[in-house]
Amino acid sequence: MDFTLPTFDQPFALGKTWINVGFYSAHFDRDKGLEDKNPGLGFEYPLNDVYRVTLGTFHNSDRRQSHYLGLYVLPLEVYGVRLGAVVGGFDGYPNYRNGNWFPAVIPTAAIEGKNWGLNLAYVPTIRNRLYGALSFQLKYRFE
Template sequence: MISKVFKTLPLLLALAAPLAQADDFFTKIEAEPKSEVWIDSGFWTAHFDSGKGLNGNNKGLGAEYRFSGTMAAVGGRFYNSDREWSNYAGVIWQPYAIGPVRVGAALAAFDGYPKMRNGGWFPAIIPTLTYDYQRVGVNIGIIPSYKDRLYGGISLQLKLKVFE
């Protein structure tokens, strides 16, 4: 049942995309300066193709520096779906919100996936939702599949604010 929900979520998001024009649905976030440092966990991933025996417990550690209301620099290391260590570095750009949830995308580079550029670095755009409450938060990434090289899913990352 849960896997069916995760498989249909990208379709539902695509169908909801026209609502981005509705002023009462999305709110534009102001890009005012901020200075917040977060420590991020690895990821817990529900893969769209759950029958391949992929690793969904992507242990790891990362950091996030939110320098404006719409942007944060991110970087870290995690044990990926192919059971190899991966590194990532990039930015999260989230110019919109639905209530308290920021909406946008992570623009990042990753390595460590053996079937993608022989484990070398590659760029990715990952739709990302973020919810922060005081000193705790969560990032949710909707990872697209790419041929037989990268396996898509919905990833959850917990975070803790350590400086403001």
């Protein structure tokens, strides 16, 4: 396990940036009429093997526009799958802080090849505020 802090001694390389076009959310509450397809545009940039900066926007499950900004912390690797969480902020959910920004910690697994990757996230249910789901985010990089 490597818990080192990110270093910034390497120059920025655009080819390392992962790009995604949103999420697919398999909601636990199937009877709520939630939108499973969450199109958008997002970016993820690795600082090192453990830390990645992420930001983006997407059409959320409540059919509103959301934004996010965060840091993936993926300190564990099991059979090539990076495990950890994304820590950050989200907005756009009308039942949670009236759509304003809120902090979140979301358990995440990342499976990555040279150009294609998949982030799997567990979004917990927060009663009367946020509907839980398993979220799938396909990503691509041009490196």
